[in-house]
Amino acid sequence: MLKNILPKILKKSAILLQKISSKKFSDPMDRFYFDQFLSATPGKDKQPPLTLTIPSENRGDKQFKLVDGEEKSHLEVWAKKGDKTPGTICGLDRINNPGLNKSLAFTIEERQLLGIHGLLPPVVKTQEQQIEHCKLRLGRLKDPLDKYIYLMDLLDFNEKLLYAVVRRNISEVMPLLYTPTVGTACLKWGLIYRRPRGIYITFYDKGHVYEILKNFPESDVRVIVVTDGERILGLGDQGACGMGIPIGKLALYTALAGIKPNQCLPITIDVGTNNEEHLKDPIYPGIREKRRTGKKYDELIDEFMHAVVQRWGQNCLIQFEDFGNKNAFRLLEKYRDTFCTFNDDIQGTASVGVAGLLAALRITKNKLSDNIILFYGAGEANIGIANLCVMAMISDGKISEDTARKKIWMVDSKGLIVKSRHELEPQKKPFAQEHEKETDLIQIVKDLKPSILIGAAACPGVFTSGVLKQMADNCARPIVFALSNPTSKAECTPKEAYEETKGSVIYASGSPFPPVEYNGKTYVTGQGNNAYIFPAMGLAAMCAGIQSISEDYFLIAAEALASQVKESDLAQGSIYPPIDRLLECSTKIAIRLVEYAYRKKVASVMPEPNDKEAFVKAQMYDTDYEPAIPIFYQMPLGETDKDKKKSK
Numbered sequence: 347m348l349k350n351i352l353p354k355i356l357k358k359s360a361i362l363l364q365k366i367s368s369k370k371f372s373d374p375m376d377r378f379y380f381d382q383f384l385s386a387t388p389g390k391d392k393q394p395p396l397t398l399t400i401p402s403e404n405r406g407d408k409q410f411k412l413v414d415g416e417e418k419s420h421l422e423v424w425a426k427k428g429d430k431t432p433g434t435i436c437g438l439d440r441i442n443n444p445g446l447n448k449s450l451a452f453t454i455e456e457r458q459l460l461g462i463h464g465l466l467p468p469v470v471k472t473q474e475q476q477i478e479h480c481k482l483r484l485g486r487l488k489d490p491l492d493k494y495i496y497l498m499d500l501l502d503f504n505e506k507l508l509y510a511v512v513r514r515n516i517s518e519v520m521p522l523l524y525t526p527t528v529g530t531a532c533l534k535w536g537l538i539y540r541r542p543r544g545i546y547i548t549f550y551d552k553g554h555v556y557e558i559l560k561n562f563p564e565s566d567v568r569v570i571v572v573t574d575g576e577r578i579l580g581l582g583d584q585g586a587c588g589m590g591i592p593i594g595k596l597a598l599y600t601a602l603a604g605i606k607p608n609q610c611l612p613i614t615i616d617v618g619t620n621n622e623e624h625l626k627d628p629i630y631p632g633i634r635e636k637r638r639t640g641k642k643y644d645e646l647i648d649e650f651m652h653a654v655v656q657r658w659g660q661n662c663l664i665q666f667e668d669f670g671n672k673n674a675f676r677l678l679e680k681y682r683d684t685f686c687t688f689n690d691d692i693q694g695t696a697s698v699g700v701a702g703l704l705a706a707l708r709i710t711k712n713k714l715s716d717n718i719i720l721f722y723g724a725g726e727a728n729i730g731i732a733n734l735c736v737m738a739m740i741s742d743g744k745i746s747e748d749t750a751r752k753k754i755w756m757v758d759s760k761g762l763i764v765k766s767r768h769e770l771e772p773q774k775k776p777f778a779q780e781h782e783k784e785t786d787l788i789q790i791v792k793d794l795k796p797s798i799l800i801g802a803a804a805c806p807g808v809f810t811s812g813v814l815k816q817m818a819d820n821c822a823r824p825i826v827f828a829l830s831n832p833t834s835k836a837e838c839t840p841k842e843a844y845e846e847t848k849g850s851v852i853y854a855s856g857s858p859f860p861p862v863e864y865n866g867k868t869y870v871t872g873q874g875n876n877a878y879i880f881p882a883m884g885l886a887a888m889c890a891g892i893q894s895i896s897e898d899y900f901l902i903a904a905e906a907l908a909s910q911v912k913e914s915d916l917a918q919g920s921i922y923p924p925i926d927r928l929l930e931c932s933t934k935i936a937i938r939l940v941e942y943a944y945r946k947k948v949a950s951v952m953p954e955p956n957d958k959e960a961f962v963k964a965q966m967y968d969t970d971y972e973p974a975i976p977i978f979y980q981m982p983l984g985e986t987d988k989d990k991k992k993s994k
């Protein structure tokens with residue numbers, strides 16, 4: 347067998363050599379291996395050792411030296427493994443590997459070199475043409491969930507193409523991979539599940555979490571997004587079906603902040619669900635039991651946190667996502683100082699919320715501390731924004747914390763948060779004010795006269811005509827944020843907000859809305875979603891090696907984001923940069939955060955890069971295909987087990 351294929355390979359190699367010898371090698375190791383090979387080719391008096399084409403990406407795990415205790419050439423190993431020429435195996439490996447596949451963009455030369463010529467339709471496409479093709483395919487699908495399934499399939503098939511499609515069409519594709527469609531995907535996760543992605547850890551895996559993490563084949567994971575599925579967007583407990591969220595968030599990490607796909611890991615911790623529909627659904631893919639809580643839950647999370655550090659190191663970022671309120675606050679407090687972690691729903695949303703307010707102040711022309719802020723909902727998002735507002739007021743208005751807190755009012759499901767309510771959770775207590783109990787929102791808006799109203803309670807429509815009209819009576823330019831996700835959970839739509847305030851409102855939502863016409867003017871709705879923040883935070887944490895992420899990073903990120911809002915954005919009614927500029931925004935925010943980390947002397951990546959911008963950019967994922975021309979090389983044999991035995 348070997349005898350037959352060897353001459354063919356050598357002949358092929360000789361032709362290639364002529365071509366490749368004129369090639370410049372960017373990697374000095376490639377030059378080294380190539381020169382070694384040249385010195386052993388026919389015509390250079392000695393018979394070449396057995397060599398094979400291994401694309402440079404495949405070096406490492408696939409360099410076999412010993413098979414069954416016997417020294418074998420690489421070619422023999424490959425021939426034995428697949429009984430095919432190595433070129434064929436490598437080519438098919440590439441097609442089947444979403445990180446290496448180029449689909450129809452493999453050139454004819456590459457197809458021949460890789461042994462896949464004839465296995466693809468003859469046309470060769472550029473990536474631009476492939477993107478257009480993907481858009482055609484997307485355009486044929488009417489249901490957003492079908493589009494989501496198509497995009498996830500593309501991710502499983504050709505990563506670079508998927509991310510190129512997202513980056514070139516962020517405003518069209520983000521609502522499919524992310525809110526609102528990802529919410530629908532979670533509701534139907536059991537139905538649409540196809541291929542494994544990420545890790546599921548269940549309650550029954552307690553004591554074995556590290557072993558499970560070891561099953562994940564990537565050794566360079568830098569960012570984990572983890573959920574326990576208890577509060578998926580504003581859709582409540584989705585149990586194991588919540589996995590759509592970490593996957594969607596990490597897709598944005600790659601698309602919008604250039605964290606490489608192999609460095610991202612979505613994880614769902616399945617401790618059961620209290621969602622009766624899922625429990626009764628025969629295709630529910632999770633543990634069919636009521637949610638576990640208490641000491642055992644805490645122990646599982648603790649085991650998980652330590653297992654991550656053991657597997658991928660202290661610098662691996664763990665982003666908590668869509669945990670229930672109680673656990674979210676508790677776990678953040680427990681881990682924030684000792685792990686590289688943050689809670690996106692508390693801190694990421696806080697940062698994007700404050701960024702929106704800072705940009706809006708350029709329209710109202712006052713300071714944050716000149717405002718009265720009313721929060722509707724006292725969950726993760728609003729408590730997070732409220733706390734960061736206190737920080738921002740202290741730093742911008744030079745006022746005390748106490749004075750700042752007096753400007754902030756909160757309403758939860760039981761009404762206004764006032765001192766006489768004794769049942770308040772710890773995170774709400776600092777916002778309890780001296781006031782009578784009150785539950786009617788219009789009355790509260792009338793009494794307190796807020797100039798800013800922020801909703802994040804997943805109560806769609808709660809900002810009624812009466813509430814919005816009262817906001818317009820309170821001040822010339824009321825600020826109203828309807829931040830609940832997905833779109834169907836918004837407290838009011840932009841259309842309602844503009845109409846009820848006669849166009850005076852400064853409005854933002856959490857999920858996307860199309861532009862709105864009011865009184866002859868088109869308003870673009872800014873999307874106050876943490877997608878403006880978390881990818882940048884992850885990129886910065888990775889680049890600078892930040893080991894714990896203190897609150898000041900989120901204020902800096904907010905300022906960095908607000909500074910990117912242009913006058914032309916404000917003129918259209920948007921207090922955020924356009925979604926299509928998200929990659930640029932994340933990069934700029936990350937650079938600011940990295941600079942800050944080095945200034946604060948908490949960066950652990952040494953030596954400190956002189957040019958932070960170039961450094962950050964150099965770490966980022968590139969969606970352009972790389973040439974797949976294999977480098978011919980001979981592996982230096984080095985010391986084999988046989989040699990070791992001999993020397994004993």
Ligand SMILES: O=C([O-])CC(=O)C(=O)O
Nearest residue numbers: 525579580691831875876
């Ligand atoms: O995922 C989003 O769109 C924003 C978010 O974190 C949430 O609503 O929980």
Ligand SMILES: [Mg+2]
Nearest residue numbers: 579667668691
């Ligand atoms: Mg979330």
